[in-house]
Amino acid sequence: MDDLGDLGAFLQSRRAQVTPASVGVAVGARRRVSGLRREELAQLAGMSVDYYTRLEQGRATQPSEHVLDALSRALRLDQAARAHLHRLARLGSRRPPLTHYPAEVRPQLRQVLDAMPGFPALIINHRVDMLAYNRPAGTLYCDLDSMPAAERNLARMIFLDAERCGTYFDGESCREDTVAHLRQAAGEFPDDAELAALIGELSMGSRRFSELWGAARVRVRSHGPKRFRHPLIGVITLHQERFVLPDGSGQELITLTPEPGSADEDSLRLLANLDATPASGPTAATTTGRPGA
Template structure:
């Protein structure tokens, strides 16, 4: 799904030669740095670097990887990804089983005032509280947010920052592919998204990686309009690949008011469904 060779090639093409002291005139046809330039700047032989990009080299040392990261101007997330890809042959992470401890499910109840989800590395929603169900308006669990984002055309307007969301999701899936390269369901998902979405194909070819931690998240809900949240992605240390995601609204904001309205509508709907399916009284 992801490999060291392709990552090096894409990162090399992004570096401005002048930023590393190389004069580039108009006759230069290579986008970014040449292979020999990367080799020279990182202190390795041209032959060895070429073999790295062709996937034929032995595992590079930590020193070589650090030198490459410096030359290719990688940020912290990209640097960690580079090291992870280089270690894949000798140590491959086991695909998580996705089982949730009862204590984790209990956390969702404690966060009843905020839409909260437990999600795996494939962006499958494994569990969610009532506000999360109301927010997305589709069955939870069972939702995959990557499919919802790229393939559900009718729901595209739900994501107010669709362009930014798509970039973040592809960056996350790139990291997941590097962390869990032996996960067949992740490979299948990436193939499905590649076939079904031209935007996904374009973003995937860039090989960007992004770590999801926290930030602003905005939705357009069909019932209450614009909802603005702060999102926290909390990694679960004892269950690799799983995250608890909590969406909070500023107190007394329009979003907070809209959440209360949605919660009330959901409660009414649940009461109606309960009474409809209740066993009739016997005379």
């Protein structure tokens, strides 16, 4: 696992994923590497091999916007990965790092959850800890109230505890999205020791996580369909919207709504009726560390 805020490691990982044929680089029959060599990428980006090597080795700091854009084009980065590259390059000149990332959810946000009794809604942070959720969300994710607060983390559930509840129907797509989200968070919150510990734990505990992390893909999925598999109602498709809070806390509000008048709406209503636990409003879960912390 590379350092969370390591520009060089990110460049090296993405360079290894670009095939010479995809960028018009001719190769010989005895070539041993599948990705681009440093000199090939430097030529594509219009810079010297020495300068690119110093960037990858961390000996060159604060590259210009022009250099970053040239590298983005040469590496065929999409918009999310390009923004991540620029964030990594700015780490040396950013504002002083936060030393505390709040796990508390403001009372006003809990009121928002309480005002959404008809569909799942939850608050997560940049580590995908589930900080608070309403009753439909707790039921959809297989009775979150029965899980210790420190273990209510979407990444742990997906990679380390899939047998507890195969919540996501499109499992591989969800795994890819989750790793891409954490990679994005690593660029935004490189000083978060708990995020580093989580990524280390997932890398040691899940071979698939380690493979996806090594691919260094960055993606932010703000909205779109999500399919869930629940043991009581089967497969249900909901529309996800993610709202990033503007206070810099890394917290997001996620809503999951069915298509009006659809069978999914009926399934969600059925799930609510099957839930025998009395409604008690939104549930707060302070996740301040690893399981058992």
